[in-house]
Amino acid sequence: MTGAAWGPPPPPGTPAEPMILLEHVSKWFGDVVALSDVSFSVGPGITALLGPNGAGKSTALRLLCGLAVPSEGRVEVLGGQPRRDLSLFGRIGLVPQQEALFERFSALEFVETAARLLRVARPAVAAAAALDEVEVSTTDPRPVRGLSKGNRQRVKVAAALVHDPEILILDEPLNGLDPRQRVHLIELVRRLAARPGRCVVISSHILDEVERFGSRILVIAEGRLAAEGDFRAIRDLMDDRPHRLRVATDDATRFAAGLLEARVASGIRITSANSLEVETSDVHGFRRSVAVIARERDLQLEELVPLDDDLDSVFRYLVGR
Amino acid sequence: MITVIWRVTLKSQATRGRLIALGLLGAVGLAIGLAIGLGDVTDRLDASTNMVNAFGLSLYVPVVTLVFASAALGDPAEDGTLVYLWLRPVARWQIVAGTVLATLTVTMPLVLATVGLAAALTGAGGRLIGGALAASALAVLAYTTIFTWLGLRVRRALVWGLAYILLWEGFVASAGRSAARLAIRAYTRSVLAHATGIHLKLATVSVVFAVAVPLAVSVVAGAVTVRRLRRTEVA
Numbered sequence: 001m002t003g004a005a006w007g008p009p010p011p012p013g014t015p016a017e018p019m020i021l022l023e024h025v026s027k028w029f030g031d032v033v034a035l036s037d038v039s040f041s042v043g044p045g046i047t048a049l050l051g052p053n054g055a056g057k058s059t060a061l062r063l064l065c066g067l068a069v070p071s072e073g074r075v076e077v078l079g080g081q082p083r084r085d086l087s088l089f090g091r092i093g094l095v096p097q098q099e100a101l102f103e104r105f106s107a108l109e110f111v112e113t114a115a116r117l118l119r120v121a122r123p124a125v126a127a128a129a130a131l132d133e134v135e136v137s138t139t140d141p142r143p144v145r146g147l148s149k150g151n152r153q154r155v156k157v158a159a160a161l162v163h164d165p166e167i168l169i170l171d172e173p174l175n176g177l178d179p180r181q182r183v184h185l186i187e188l189v190r191r192l193a194a195r196p197g198r199c200v201v202i203s204s205h206i207l208d209e210v211e212r213f214g215s216r217i218l219v220i221a222e223g224r225l226a227a228e229g230d231f232r233a234i235r236d237l238m239d240d241r242p243h244r245l246r247v248a249t250d251d252a253t254r255f256a257a258g259l260l261e262a263r264v265a266s267g268i269r270i271t272s273a274n275s276l277e278v279e280t281s282d283v284h285g286f287r288r289s290v291a292v293i294a295r296e297r298d299l300q301l302e303e304l305v306p307l308d309d310d311l312d313s314v315f316r317y318l319v320g321r
Numbered sequence: 322m323i324t325v326i327w328r329v330t331l332k333s334q335a336t337r338g339r340l341i342a343l344g345l346l347g348a349v350g351l352a353i354g355l356a357i358g359l360g361d362v363t364d365r366l367d368a369s370t371n372m373v374n375a376f377g378l379s380l381y382v383p384v385v386t387l388v389f390a391s392a393a394l395g396d397p398a399e400d401g402t403l404v405y406l407w408l409r410p411v412a413r414w415q416i417v418a419g420t421v422l423a424t425l426t427v428t429m430p431l432v433l434a435t436v437g438l439a440a441a442l443t444g445a446g447g448r449l450i451g452g453a454l455a456a457s458a459l460a461v462l463a464y465t466t467i468f469t470w471l472g473l474r475v476r477r478a479l480v481w482g483l484a485y486i487l488l489w490e491g492f493v494a495s496a497g498r499s500a501a502r503l504a505i506r507a508y509t510r511s512v513l514a515h516a517t518g519i520h521l522k523l524a525t526v527s528v529v530f531a532v533a534v535p536l537a538v539s540v541v542a543g544a545v546t547v548r549r550l551r552r553t554e555v556a
Contacts (some may be wrong), residue, residue, distance in 0.1 A: 065408060067555040090410040098401035098556070104332050116325045117409040159405070 017079075018043050019167055019199040020064050025073030027059050034059040036223045037073070042201055046193045046214035049203040050311075052319050056223045057203045058097060061171050064201070065094050078166060090118055093165035095156045097172045103145035107131060107155045108138050114159040123162075130158040133188060135181075149176030157185065161192070168192060170202045174209055186212050211311040221319045234318070235309040241317050242266055243283040247290065248303035252276045258293035277307065322411045326419025327426070329406065334392045335427045343385050347435035350376045354439035369443035370519040373453045377436040378509050379491065382457050386428050386464035387482040393420040394550070395472025404555050413550045417469065417543060424465045432457050445517075452516025456509040463505045463535035466542035473549050498525060508534050 018041030027035040035056045051057045062068040063075050066082025066089070075081065082088045102110055111130055115123035128138045134154040140147075144155055153176045160168060170189070174182050186209065193200040193214075204210045210217075217234070219226040227234050235243075249255045252270045259265040259278060264286045267279035280286040287304070294301040307313075353372055362368045394417075397403035406416055433454055440453040471485075472478040494504035501507040501523040511531035514524035526534070 062555070067404065067408065069554060086410045086412065088410075089408050092408065094404065094408055096401065096404050098404075100400040100402050102329055102333060102402060102405065105329075113325060113329060114405065114409075117322065117406070117411055119410060 019078055019197075020201070021074075021076040022060070022064065023074045023076075025063060025070045025075060027056075027063060027068065027071050033223050035063070035070075035220075038220070038223075038225045039073075040218055040225055040228055042199055042218075044193075044197055044199050045216065046189065046200045046202060048210045048213055048217045049201055049220065050207070050210065050217055050315055051220035051226075053205075055220045055319070057220055058171060060220060061094075061169055061201070061203055065092060065169060090163060091166045093160035093163065093168045095153075095160045095168075095170040095173050097175075099149070099152060101144045101152060101155065104143050106141055107136050107144055107147065107151070107158070108140075110144055110155055111158045111162055115162045118163040120163050126162050127158070130162040131155070133161060134158045135184065150178055150181050153177055154181065154185075157188075166198060168198070168200045170200065170204075172204055173202065174204055174206050182209060189213060207312045207315055208310075215311075217311070217314075219315065219318045226318045231311050231314045232309050235314045241308075242279040242281045243286070243309070244307040245278050245280070245283075245286070246271075246275060246303070246305045246307055247278060247301070248275050248305075249294070250274060250300040250302070254297055255293065255299050258297050258299070259290070262289050262293055264289045274302075322415045323419045323422065326406060326411070326416050327423045330393050330420045330423035331426055333396065333402075334389050334423065339388055339392075340431075343388060343431065346381060346384065347431070347439075350381055350435055350439040351442060354442035358442045358444040365443065366445045366449060366517060367519050369440065369445035369449050370452075370513060370517045370521065372443065373436065373440055373449065373456075374510055374513055374521050374524075377439065377453060378456055378460060378506055378513065380486075381435065382432050382460045382509075383464050383486045383490070383505075384483070385432050386424070386461050387468045387479065387486065389427050390421075390424045390465045390468035391472035391478035391482055393424050393469050393472060394546075395478045398473055398553070398556075399476065401556055407550075407553075407555045414547045417547045417550060421465055421469055421543060424469065425461065428461050428465065429458065432461050448517050452513045455516060456512040459512060459532065459535045460505060460509040462539045463508075463542070466539045466546060467505075470542050470546040470549060473546060473553065495523065498523060502526070505535055505538065508532075 020042040023039050025035060025038045038060065049057050049060060059068065063070055064077060069083060077088055078091055080088050105113065108127055108131060112123050112127035115126045120126045131138045134157050136151055136154050136158060144152055157173060173185060177185060189200055190213065192198055202210065202213055215230045215232060217231045218228045247255060252272065252274055256268045256270055256276050259268060264282065265278045265280050269277045271277055290304060291301060353376055357368050357372060397406060436453050436457045437450055440450045443449065468482050471482055475481050490504040490506045494500045494507065507523055508526055508531045510521050510524040511526040514521040515528050
């Protein structure tokens with residue numbers, strides 16, 4: 001992996017070396033292999049960790065936080081090993097998947113407690129700012145057990161942000177949030193990740209929303225690293241999967257004939273008088289040819305839309321679902 | 322940091338349900354103490370000392386301590402909130418110290434008030450009260466660290482702890498002097514016996530050992546808990 005992240009380019013001065021490094025990491029629990037010989041590195045920006053349920057995502061996140069010890073291999077975070085260097089915990093923020101909080105604390109107490117344990121200089125001020133950031137009231141005296149699922153989730157996010165960590169790890173952070181809250185959190189995370197030397201690793205099963213976080217992905221399937229990089233680049237490399245595209249034109253039938261004649265399509269379905277769907281195993285050749293065909297046959301090429309280079313399609317291809 | 326951990330643990334473990342249930346159990350001891358105090362007893366000191374031994378040191382003190390101490394790190398480990406203590410730049414010994422102090426903050430007053438009052442209600446005098454308080458305090462110290470470790474070590478620590486109290490200390494360790502040395506109760510019972518001058522079964526440890534061993538056990542169990550916390554994998 002290159003360490004390059006999608007979204008805003010890393011600002012000048014961003015460290016070139018990876019912030020998180022896993023080298024030949026395996027983790028097993030008794031006879032169950034959760035991760036097998038996984039190696040990757042993560043640099044500044046947002047990286048999404050994807051995989052089906054039980055693929056090993058949460059194990060990977062636990063390993064890179066230092067919450068679990070690899071059975072084999074090496075985990076390095078910010079140049080150190082988190083289980084040996086406690087000070088690294090002050091540079092990592094984690095939003096864990098589990099819902100339990102200190103149930104008898106108010107939101108402010110919970111986040112302020114995190115700030116104190118993280119040795120933040122002015123914990124009360126930092127806690128209030130973090131709660132403001134996620135739009136949770138700082139004056140609500142109710143214990144967190146009385147809050148909605150969405151608010152509890154946002155309190156967890158605030159506790160993870162309160163010390164302004166260099167590495168932010170979010171395990172299913174969109175759970176329980178309504179659409180507006182999701183948009184807000186996505187924007188917040190993108191803003192945080194755009195700052196120099198900040199790294200966000202996010203695990204989520206809501207793929208269309210992960211896509212809005214960024215395009216850099218790590219896909220884990222059956223305990224192994226199935227793919228890494230920009231998912232659109234990954235899609236382009238999948239030669240064994242024909243690409244599907246939709247072409248909008250003024251005469252779908254004549255355009256289909258031109259494509260067949262040029263031998264750039266392996267399958268064509270005319271969906272209306274002005275639209276057709278094309279399958280091709282040579283997407284670059286197809287893109288080069290399609291404008292030529294339109295010009296030669298005096299047809300209008302109104303739209304050319306890839307139908308399966310979205311994250312969901314790439315993910316399904318990678319994990320075979 | 323210790324005070325922050327202390328506050329978190331105290332607020333989480335001292336639930337109303339636990340306090341009411343253990344308060345009711347303590348009321349049983351007070352009732353027994355009152356019954357002895359009001360009753361026509363031949364040897365009041367002997368009967369009262371045996372009551373403190375049987376109810377206080379053998380049941381109430383270990384059970385109260387078990388309930389709170391096993392929850393101190395056991396509950397966070399089971400419900401997943403341990404991550405909010407563990408993933409912090411805080412020395413592991415400070416986490417254990419904070420949780421142990423929180424447990425002591427709840428159990429020590431509860432136990433000493435109940436056992437001390439029960440002893441006072443018997444009317445057996447200051448020697449019994451002093452002995453009951455000293456023995457109970459020592460027991461709370463030792464059991465707190467042992468059961469804090471147990472809570473971190475096993476799931477359903479309450480069940481394992483009750484098995485230890487009832488089966489090991491109550492049954493196996495009563496079989497003879499050698500086995501008794503492997504139970505906290507033998508030492509705390511010896512403190513009580515020395516204070517009152519009443520002979521108690523298997524209370525044969527000298528005063529120095531009766532005080533030193535529970536303290537040493539407390540320190541060792543605390544160190545083992547720190548080591549366990551350092552090595553634990555957090556869900």
